[in-house]
Amino acid sequence: MESSAHKFKDLAFTARRDAHLQAALGKLGSGFSLKRKEAARRLPEFEGLRDQAKTIKDHVLENLDFYLERFEERVIEGGGELHWCGDADAAQKKILDICRKANAKTVTKSKSMIGEEIAINEFLEKNNIEPIETDLGEYIIQLRGETPSHIIAPAVHLNMGQVEDTFREKHTTLEPGRKLDEPQRLLEEARSQLRDKFLNADVGITGANMLIAETGSTVLVTNEGNADLTHTLPRIHIVIATLEKVVPTLEDATSILRVLARSATGQEMSVYTTFCTGPKKSKDEDGPDEYHVILLDNGRSELLGSEFQDMLRCIRCGACLNHCPVYQTIGGHAYGWVYSGPMGAVLIPALIGLDRAGDLPNASTLCGQCEAVCPMRIPLPGLLRAWRTKQFEGSEKNTLGKILLKVWVTFVKSPKLYRGAMNFILMILEIFGRKSGGFQWLPLAKGWTQSRDFPSPAGPTFVSQWKKGLLMSDQEELQKRQKK
Secondary structure (H helix, E strand, O other), rough: OOOHHHHHHHHHHHHHHOHHHHHHHOOHOOHHHHHHHHHHOOOOOOHHHHHHHHHHHHHHHHHHHHHHHHHHHHHHOOOOOOEEEOOOOHHHHHHHHHHHHHHOOEEEEEHHHHHHHHOHHHHHHOOOOOEEEHHHHHHHHHHHHHOOOOOOOOOHHHHHHHHHHHHHHHHOOOOOOOOOOOOHHHHHHHHHHHHHHHHOOOOEEEEEOEEOOOOOEEEEEEEEOOHHHHOOOOEEEEHHHHHEHHEEEEHHHHHHHHHHHHHHHHOOOOOOOEEEOOOOOOOOOOOOOOEEEEOOOOOOOOHHHOHHHHHHHHOOOOOOHOOOOOHHHOOOOOOOOOOHHHHHHHHHHHHHHHHHHHHHOOOOOOOHHHHOOOOOOOOHHHHHHHHHHHHHHHHOOOHHHHHHHHHHHHHOOHHHHHHHHHHHHHHHHHHOOOOOOEOOOOOOOHHHHOOOOOOOOOOOOOHHHHHOOOOOOOOHHHHHHHHH
């Protein structure tokens, strides 16, 4: 997938002014995030499971070669084939080779971020093979010619009316008078189009939430069951996954599953959790005749042993997106590539280069919510700061940013100078903002005022009130209220 991450500022500016997008994003704060909180509250050992999941993945990353080789052995023992691919081009060519040997005309796909990363849909279309997305959200955005805006909810940026308009435009068999004004009706309409696609597909492509070294199995987690139809009905099942998805045992996989759904959607478990182990056996009633695993590197091995290795623990739950104030303001498309939110701001520069995605690590308030909710305890704010450090060290010596930062450092190193300057600025802001209560424009603050007003100071600073004894302790406040 071609990146437009270098256009982040323009894309973010456009997103802020998209009324439909802002309405859709406004529901995130009362959706996934609240459900996650409730799911974690209902499980007393949730925090312990997070520690356990982190330990499992750290162990794997320290012994990745061993577990990948063991996984390959088990895949082959089970009758499958494993294909090592260094980059997107190699993965594309291998998938095309498998499809051509099967004389495939159509390919069904379940949701896969790796599929997006290697742009497999566009590649297959160029080679006269029709890819069909079967996840409802992915199906909708495929009809619209868009990319996912969220890891687990690809069409979260759309409202029901937009989906209805898309179906009426693209579904030629849809009766003009048929109502599509409810989610269930939209689902039924999509299902009516996809059912024959499932049955007639020559090849099914899925991602993998995990690869189990102990058994050679791949794990699929969905809420729609489309992945099950994608891998059981076609003659050939192709799994595309990256190196870090491997875990040692079935027990380890189940431990991670206990934090995955709770972190992603607030469910105890996803509706469908499927373990795929090789092609169908002689006594099996269904399943593929061939089972292929495309094991992709695409820059992951370069993160091993680096300061960004922790990012390889990511299980793509989307929790960091759901809680990020920046993502909730601009959505996923503004990030310009496959991934978004805090995890995307760390991963994208690692995969395509800081020179092409330099704005992303700065697209964060560093509030720490992403790290607080990450089931794998990835220190995302620290990794974002690491990218900022690299960006600062790699920039030219006398850039405006460096000059301003040096001025800032001079002030913060001198408390008297800093407080004097701040008191002067606050006084000016208070005088000119007294009537309106805020500013629609300020010099050097366009990044703030182009999207929101800058509030005028409400009164003296905390430090000045504290020094003058104007702040009361909780006990003093209570005594004052009791006297009244």
